Amino acid sequence: MKILYATSEAVPFCKTGGLADVAGSLPAALAEQGAEIAVVLPLYRQVRDRFGAELKFECYDYVDLAWRHSYCGLFSLEKDGVTWYFIDNEQYFDRPGLYGYMDDGERFGFFSRAVVRMLPHLKFWPEVIHCNDWQTALVPIYLKDDGVREDRFRSIRTVLTIHNIEYQGRYSRDTLGDLFGLDAGWAADGTIMMDGDVNLLKGAILCADAINAVSPTYANELKMAYFAHRLDHIMRRCEYKLSGVLNGIDMKLYDPETDPRITSHYSTKDMSGKDADKAELQKLMGLNQEPHTPIVAIVSRLVSHKGLDLICEVLHDMMELPMQLVVLGKGDQKYEEFFHWAADQYPGRMAVRLDYNEALSMSIYSGADLFLMPSKSEPCGLSQMIAMRYGTVPIVRETGGLKDTVQPYEAWRDAGNGFSFRNYASGDMLYVIREAVYLYKDYPEAFGRLRQRAMESDFSWARSARDYMRIYANITGQIWTTAQNEPEEESVEAETAAVPAAEAAAEVTAPAAQEQPTEAPVAAEESVPAAAAEVPAEKPARRTTRKTAAKKALAKTAARKTTARKTAAKEEPEELPAEASAKKAAAKTTTRRTAAKKTASAKETPAEMSAEVPAEPVAKEKPAKKSAVKKEKTTKKGPAKTEKEDAAE
Ligand code: GLC
Numbered sequence: 001m002k003i004l005y006a007t008s009e010a011v012p013f014c015k016t017g018g019l020a021d022v023a024g025s026l027p028a029a030l031a032e033q034g035a036e037i038a039v040v041l042p043l044y045r046q047v048r049d050r051f052g053a054e055l056k057f058e059c060y061d062y063v064d065l066a067w068r069h070s071y072c073g074l075f076s077l078e079k080d081g082v083t084w085y086f087i088d089n090e091q092y093f094d095r096p097g098l099y100g101y102m103d104d105g106e107r108f109g110f111f112s113r114a115v116v117r118m119l120p121h122l123k124f125w126p127e128v129i130h131c132n133d134w135q136t137a138l139v140p141i142y143l144k145d146d147g148v149r150e151d152r153f154r155s156i157r158t159v160l161t162i163h164n165i166e167y168q169g170r171y172s173r174d175t176l177g178d179l180f181g182l183d184a185g186w187a188a189d190g191t192i193m194m195d196g197d198v199n200l201l202k203g204a205i206l207c208a209d210a211i212n213a214v215s216p217t218y219a220n221e222l223k224m225a226y227f228a229h230r231l232d233h234i235m236r237r238c239e240y241k242l243s244g245v246l247n248g249i250d251m252k253l254y255d256p257e258t259d260p261r262i263t264s265h266y267s268t269k270d271m272s273g274k275d276a277d278k279a280e281l282q283k284l285m286g287l288n289q290e291p292h293t294p295i296v297a298i299v300s301r302l303v304s305h306k307g308l309d310l311i312c313e314v315l316h317d318m319m320e321l322p323m324q325l326v327v328l329g330k331g332d333q334k335y336e337e338f339f340h341w342a343a344d345q346y347p348g349r350m351a352v353r354l355d356y357n358e359a360l361s362m363s364i365y366s367g368a369d370l371f372l373m374p375s376k377s378e379p380c381g382l383s384q385m386i387a388m389r390y391g392t393v394p395i396v397r398e399t400g401g402l403k404d405t406v407q408p409y410e411a412w413r414d415a416g417n418g419f420s421f422r423n424y425a426s427g428d429m430l431y432v433i434r435e436a437v438y439l440y441k442d443y444p445e446a447f448g449r450l451r452q453r454a455m456e457s458d459f460s461w462a463r464s465a466r467d468y469m470r471i472y473a474n475i476t477g478q479i480w481t482t483a484q485n486e487p488e489e490e491s492v493e494a495e496t497a498a499v500p501a502a503e504a505a506a507e508v509t510a511p512a513a514q515e516q517p518t519e520a521p522v523a524a525e526e527s528v529p530a531a532a533a534e535v536p537a538e539k540p541a542r543r544t545t546r547k548t549a550a551k552k553a554l555a556k557t558a559a560r561k562t563t564a565r566k567t568a569a570k571e572e573p574e575e576l577p578a579e580a581s582a583k584k585a586a587a588k589t590t591t592r593r594t595a596a597k598k599t600a601s602a603k604e605t606p607a608e609m610s611a612e613v614p615a616e617p618v619a620k621e622k623p624a625k626k627s628a629v630k631k632e633k634t635t636k637k638g639p640a641k642t643e644k645e646d647a648a649e
Contacts, residue, residue: 001034001035001036001127001128001469001472001473001476001478001480002035002036002037002124002125002126002127002128003030003035003036003037003038003126003127003128003129003130003472004037004038004039004040004115004119004122004126004128004129004130005023005026005027005030005037005038005039005040005129005130005132006039006040006041006112006115006129006130006131006132006136006139007019007020007023007039007040007041007132007135007136008041008042008098008099008108008111008132008133008135008136009023009041009098010023010024010039010041010084011023011024011025012024013041013044013046013047013050013051013084014041014044014046014047014098016098016099017163018163018247018379018380018381018382019132019133019163021247021249021250021382022132022161022163022214022247023039023041023132024250025248025249025250025461026247026248026461026464026465026468027039027082028079028080028081028082028461029248029461029462029464029465030465030468030469031080031081031082032081032462032465033462033465033466033469034469035469035472036124037081037082037083038082038083038084038085038122038123038124038126039082039083039084039085040084040085040086040087040115040118040122041084041085041086041087042086042087042089042092042093042107042111043055043073043075043086043087043088043089043093044093044094044095044098045093045094045095045096046096047086048094051077054077055075055076055077055086056075056076056077057073057074057075058074058075058076058085058121059073059074059121060072060073060074060088061074061117061118061121063110063113063114063117063118064113064117064181065109065110065113065179065180065181066177066178066179066180066181067178068110070089070091070110071089072087072088072089072114072117072118073087073088073089074086074087074088074118074121075088083123085118085122087111087114087115087118089110089114092106092107092110092111093107105169105171105175105179105180106179108134108135108136108138108169109138109179109180109181111135111136112135112136112137112138112139112142113138113142113181115129115136115139116139116142116143116146116153125152125155125156126156127155127156127157127472127476127478128156128157128158128159128472128475128476129143129156129157129158129159130158130159130161130468130472131158131159131160131161131204131208132160132161132163133161133162133163133164133167133201134167134168134169134200134201134204135169137160137169137200137201137203137204138180138200138203138204139158139204140158140160140203140204140207140208140209141182141186141191141192141200141203141204141207143156143158143207144207145182145186157209157210157472157475157476158204158207158208158209158210159208159209159210159211159212159468159471159472159475160204160205160208160210160211160212161211161212161213161214161245162201162205162211162212162213162214162218162222162379163214163379163380164379165201165222165227165228165229165231165379166229166305167201168194168199168200168201168202168229168231169199169200169201170194170197170198170199170200171197171198171200172197172198173187173193173196173197173198175198176192176198180198186203191203191206191207194230194231195230201231202231202234205231205234205235205238206234206238208241209241209475210241210243210471210474210475211238211241211242211243212242212243212244212245212471213242213243213244213245213379214244214245214246214247214379214380214400214401215244215245215246215247215379215380215400215401215403215404215405216243216244216245216246216404217244217399217400217401217403217404218244218377218378218379218380218400218401219242219243219244220244221377221399221400222235222242223235223236223239227377243467243471244404245464245467245468245471246380246401246404246405246463246464246467247380247382247385247401247464248385248459248460248461248462248463248464249382249385249386249389249459249460249461250461251389251459251460251461254386254389254390255389256273256274256366256389256390256391256455259362259366261358261359261362261363262277262362262363262365262366262390263276263277263280263363263366264276264277264280266366266391267455268391268452268455268456271391271448271451274366274367274390274391275291277363277366277367278291278295278367278368278369279291279367280363280367281295281326281363281364281366281367281368282295282324282367284360284363285326285351285353286347286348286351287324287326287348287349287351288324288348288349290324292441293322293323293324294322294323294324294369294370294436294437294440294441295323295324295325295326295367295368295369295370296318296323296324296325296326296368296369296370296371296372296395296433296436296437297325297326297327297328297364297365297368297370297371297372297387297392298311298325298326298327298328298329298371298372298373299328299329299361299364299365299371299383299387300328300329300331300373300383301329301330301331302329302330302331302332302335302336302339302354303331303332303335304332304376305375305376305377305378306373306374306375306376307373307374307375307376307397307424307429308335308374309426310374310424310425310426310429311372311374311426311429312335312338313426314426314427314429314430315342317430318430318433319345319346319349319350321433321434321437322437322441323349323370323433323437324349324350324351325346325349325350325351326350326351326352326364326368327339327343327350327351327352327353328352328353328355328357328360328361328364329354329355329356330354330355330356336354339352339354340352340354364392365383365386365387365389365390365392366390366391366392368387368392369392369393369440370392370393370394370395370419370433370436370437370440371383371384371387371388371392371393371394371395372394372395372433373394373395373396373397373402374395374396374397374421374424374429375396375397375399375400375402376397376399376424377399377400378396378397378399378400378401378402379400379401380400380401380404381396381400381401381402381405384396384401384402384405384406384418385405385457385459387454388405388406388417388418388454388455388457388459389455389457389459390455391451391452391454391455392454393417393418393419393436393447393450393451393454394406394417394418394419394454395418395419395420395421395429395432395433395436396418396419396420397420397421397422397424397429398420398421398422402420403420405457405459406418406419406420408420409435409436409439409450411439411446414446414449415453416450416453417450417453417454417457418450418454419432419433419435419436420432
């Protein structure tokens with residue numbers, strides 16, 4: 001599979017946000033899955049300054065866009081099985097920053113046009129171009145536009161990943177022809193228009209063959225007005241090709257056992273290094289040297305959607321608790337001023353650094369005990385995963401990727417890997433902070449086990465890469481078997497064995513009905529019409545957690561109980577409805593498990609997820625090839641045309 005990954009930033013070359021981390025790690029993970037992969041990004045000044053000596057000049061050409069005829073150089077670099085291409089045009093990219101210029105539309109219009117027009121100069125003709133956010137949103141649009149005249153562009157399938165729907169690339173109507181070189185038809189039928197403006201992201205959502213959000217929950221949220229920044233109806237319309245793929249983190253780079261950026265190393269087997277790192281952090285930040293006081297940390301851009309208003313509301317209540325608070329980040333002036341002022345009120349207990357400082361952030365991840373991230377919305381979020389890897393237990397609001405990565409602590413069965421609250425309400429946040437702080441103070445052993453579960457959570461990129469490979473296979477009509485890569489799913493028995501005794505005891509007494517709602521959508525799946533098999537495979541099970549393991553175990557126990565009852569007691573032919581559904585659920589789980597083993601492209605979906613994305617059935621038992629071929633037929637018909645007509649507003 002030949003994939004071209006188009007991005008406007010990537011670690012280690014250039015970074016302003018999480019997109020760079022993703023673009024820096026995912027391509028290598030895709031290469032490990034057997035993809036032939038190249039990445040293309042602009043040759044910014046900082047890339048030239050830092051990596052200039054390593055870059056190889058490939059060629060140059062001219063790119064036509066509207067009335068412009070611009071020079072376009074192509075440089076390359078090989079790294080970790082990935083070819084990195086850099087698009088050179090000094091007028092557009094030889095600037096100190098990446099974004100924030102008044103001609104950003106023109107700059108990324110040029111970049112997207114160059115990605116398409118420079119294809120003949122790359123080492124391969126891609127089968128899929130994978131675009132990210134608005135900066136590369138014009139690529140699927142240009143491919144449709146050029147495809148009308150040139151067959152070779154029609155052969156390329158496109159994926160669009162939405163990292164944050166807030167940024168859509170909105171420009172005035174007159175830029176359509178003048179800047180982006182598109183004819184009036186694109187506006188007339190509404191494909192690229194939104195609220196009277198050219199909206200690049202909207203155009204790409206309609207034109208791409210598959211779209212995905214960076215977590216399953218965010219994919220679901222994008223269909224709601226509260227989260228979608230006016231694109232919710234478009235997302236609902238494109239639901240058939242929408243999925244959620246959770247980001248990972250670089251598990252080697254972020255490893256407390258080996259990370260050279262932290263003072264003392266540690267692992268789940270020996271946590272003493274973390275105590276040393278904590279003492280070091282307290283020293284560094286001027287906090288009281290109190291080994292038994294939990295440090296709550298915030299490492300964040302100081303902007304509103306990170307949920308900082310909640311903290312401002314109850315900061316003084318928080319500081320009544322026996323805890324210390326560390327804040328690292330910069331952003332909106334009002335938050336900077338607030339935190340600066342607040343730190344003065346609590347010398348020795350609260351410390352603030354208004355900075356973006358990677359070295360200090362690593363000292364915080366390793367030295368703190370709790371990591372606070374109460375985001376209003378969070379497409380995926382990487383810092384909670386990094387914090388967990390370093391044994392800093394997260395406290396998050398249940399939104400987007402935060403919900404998908406943090407399973408709330410459940411004292412009664414000693415489960416979960418963090419703390420969470422649902423409503424965007426400061427009282428609710430304070431409640432869980434209090435719960436976390438007192439668990440740390442009063443039940444250090446239980447807190448230790450919770451911390452261990454956080455550290456053991458699997459956030460590796462391999463899983464996400466497999467999900468993307470499945471999407472590529474779906475849209476290109478190719479079969480992709482995971483046989484050599486996919487680890488065998490842990491057997492239910494093994495998972496059951498891992499459930500602690502208390503949990504196992506709870507299994508016996510916990511009413512089956514309690515677990516039913518989560519399994520209910522599975523039954524709904526059975527009634528999915530055949531046509532639904534065309535839907536791209538939905539995001540499969542992400543993290544095997546103790547919680548899901550316990551659920552599976554519970555379902556299995558329910559099945560066993562029911563079977564036993566059936567055989568042993570014929571005089572009891574009528575099952576209680578609750579038991580009947582538990583049995584059905586368990587039977588379905590077993591079927592799914594068998595199917596997952598048989599079907600390469602199939603994986604299990606967490607029950608919660610099915611519940612949340614009811615309209616997106618999981619194409620699990622479908623033969624991958626058949627669905628892909630069907631899908632291809634639909635796309636080949638020329639979705640641009642039909643969708644354009646469809647999209648007229
Ligand atoms: C954006 C999102 C963030 C996500 C990142 C990578 O920065 O705001 O939640 O983790 O992209 O996908």
